[in-house]
Amino acid sequence: MTQEDNESAAAIRVENLTKTFVLHVQGGARLPVFADLSLEVAAGECVALYGPSGSGKSTLLRSLYANYKPGRGHVWVRHAGDSGGGWIDMAGAPPHRVLEVRRRTVGYVSQFLRVIPRVPARDIVAEPLHALGVPLADARARAEALLGRLNIPAAMWDLAPATFSGGEQQRVNIARGFAVDYPVLLLDEPTASLDAGNRAVVVDLIHEAKARGAAVVGIFHDDEVREAVAERVFDLSKERGAA
Amino acid sequence: METPSPLLRVRNLTQAFGPLLACADISFELHSGEVLGVVGESGSGKTTLLNCLSARLTPTNGIVEYDLRGRGLTDIYALSEPERRLLLRTDWGVVMQNPRDGLRMNVSAGGNVGERLMAVGARHYGAIRREAEDWLAKVELDLGRMDDKPKHFSGGMQQRLQIARNLVTKPRLVFMDEPTGGLDVSVQARLLDLLRGLVRELRLSAIIVTHDLAVARLLADRLMVMKDGKVVETGLTDQVLDDPHHPYTQLLVSSVLQV
Numbered sequence: 001m002t003q004e005d006n007e008s009a010a011a012i013r014v015e016n017l018t019k020t021f022v023l024h025v026q027g028g029a030r031l032p033v034f035a036d037l038s039l040e041v042a043a044g045e046c047v048a049l050y051g052p053s054g055s056g057k058s059t060l061l062r063s064l065y066a067n068y069k070p071g072r073g074h075v076w077v078r079h080a081g082d083s084g085g086g087w088i089d090m091a092g093a094p095p096h097r098v099l100e101v102r103r104r105t106v107g108y109v110s111q112f113l114r115v116i117p118r119v120p121a122r123d124i125v126a127e128p129l130h131a132l133g134v135p136l137a138d139a140r141a142r143a144e145a146l147l148g149r150l151n152i153p154a155a156m157w158d159l160a161p162a163t164f165s166g167g168e169q170q171r172v173n174i175a176r177g178f179a180v181d182y183p184v185l186l187l188d189e190p191t192a193s194l195d196a197g198n199r200a201v202v203v204d205l206i207h208e209a210k211a212r213g214a215a216v217v218g219i220f221h222d223d224e225v226r227e228a229v230a231e232r233v234f235d236l237s238k239e240r241g242a243a
Numbered sequence: 244m245e246t247p248s249p250l251l252r253v254r255n256l257t258q259a260f261g262p263l264l265a266c267a268d269i270s271f272e273l274h275s276g277e278v279l280g281v282v283g284e285s286g287s288g289k290t291t292l293l294n295c296l297s298a299r300l301t302p303t304n305g306i307v308e309y310d311l312r313g314r315g316l317t318d319i320y321a322l323s324e325p326e327r328r329l330l331l332r333t334d335w336g337v338v339m340q341n342p343r344d345g346l347r348m349n350v351s352a353g354g355n356v357g358e359r360l361m362a363v364g365a366r367h368y369g370a371i372r373r374e375a376e377d378w379l380a381k382v383e384l385d386l387g388r389m390d391d392k393p394k395h396f397s398g399g400m401q402q403r404l405q406i407a408r409n410l411v412t413k414p415r416l417v418f419m420d421e422p423t424g425g426l427d428v429s430v431q432a433r434l435l436d437l438l439r440g441l442v443r444e445l446r447l448s449a450i451i452v453t454h455d456l457a458v459a460r461l462l463a464d465r466l467m468v469m470k471d472g473k474v475v476e477t478g479l480t481d482q483v484l485d486d487p488h489h490p491y492t493q494l495l496v497s498s499v500l501q502v
Contacts, residue, residue, distance in 0.1 A: 021486075022488075023493070024490035024493050024494075025490070025493050025494055025497055062485070062486075066479065067479075067481050067482060067485055067486065068485065068486040069478070069482055069488065095464065095465045095478065095479045096274050096277060096464075098479060099464055116439075116461065117432035117433075117436060118432060118436045119436065131443070
């Protein structure tokens with residue numbers, strides 16, 4: 001494989017990433033999480049982040065989304081935006097560029113849905129698609145299809161999810177994350193509080209995303225789910241370097 | 244859009260009240276379609292900064308430039324007084340914390356909205372009234388109250404009317420000072436949802452001063468954290484709130500009560 005082939009296959013490339021939390025409110029305590037971490041994920045590939053609780057899985061995932069700000073290193077993402085594509089460093093790009101990458105290229109399913117007062121489930125799911133310029137009716141149709149697949153009854157689509165159960169909120173969150181066909185998908189325990197039937201739906205959604213060429217990075221506590229979707233495991237417990 | 248020229252550019256803005264520096268050497272840019280939140284405790288200089296940015300308080304030092312239609316980036320304090328007033332009435336909106344400061348309390352609700360339209364040259368009474376009605380509906384005010392004076396409205400209704408009055412001329416940039424301050428929580432939620440929708444639908448650029456981090460998270464793309472007149476941290480809203488780096492931001496974020 002030539003260098004160029006290799007380049008064209010990668011969707012996300014992490015280089016020498018270092019993250020240490022400094023807690024000023026607690027006497028300046030330093031918590032090194034990982035140091036000089038490098039990782040490459042190809043289009044169509046799913047990498048599972050692995051390691052015991054506290055090993056930095058979520059911190060890495062959040063750093064890939066630029067939700068956390070690493071101290072050193074780069075998170076290169078292949079961005080295909082309306083302002084021209086190319087590799088963008090999520091760890092160094094100005095805020096409006098990061099937002100553009102998040103709109104178009106990198107999707108993130110957090111562990112918990114952030115409920116917004118008064119906004120119904122259907123619109124929470126349709127919003128990222130509508131923000132890309134898809135007409136509201138089409139975005140809502142897509143939202144309904146996803147909510148239906150994830151077994152959220154139609155009677156709940158018009159309701160704000162504040163009163164939904166944890167599992168229902170998580171499924172709304174997953175539907176929102178899969179509404180746009182992002183080239184890169186970051187999943188933080190997407191199946192944590194789901195029953196077997198809904199777990200299977202999420203596994204199918206991940207397979208479909210990979211089949212259309214998405215690079216997926218996820219945290220899956222469920223061994224069965226991880227084995228079903230991931231090509232590779234990236235063990236964080238080996239990354240706690242001399243930060 | 245590689246490096247678009249900013250809508251607003253602020254360089255080394257300083258505002259001194261005697262020996263007190265309310266704003267110290269503040270520089271930043273705001274791009275079109277961006278919502279910037281300014282957070283910090285009372286007395287940190289947030290409102291003074293907003294007043295300086297919105298052409299209502301001449302800074303002691305520094306430059307505030309705005310991308311005037313047809314003229315490009317222009318120093319707003321080099322404009323003539325009528326030019327500045329026109330800017331405030333047309334291309335800009337200013338939503339004050341206290342609706343009494345932003346509304347004419349003895350003019351009807353419809354008149355409050357229509358007045359801004361007339362300032363930009365609208366003359367046809369029927370068209371003005373229709374547009375005013377349209378905006379009252381957008382901010383969920385009962386059209387039956389259109390001819391009532393806002394002094395008889397509740398605080399939440401007054402605030403929604405103030406927003407309609409400011410947005411009717413389709414401004415490109417809106418300044419808001421604690422837009423949900425002093426309102427009940429349920430009224431706040433309704434107003435926030437409304438603002439969030441309008442900002443997206445109209446692709447508004449906005450600078451919102453608030454001490455409420457939840458409000459900032461809901462509305463702002465980016466945050467500026469102020470303490471003692473200085474900007475101590477800036478970044479994407481979720482980055483600043485979820486991974487604060489400056490000691491003061493960490494204190495601010497960790498002091499919020501979880502509900």
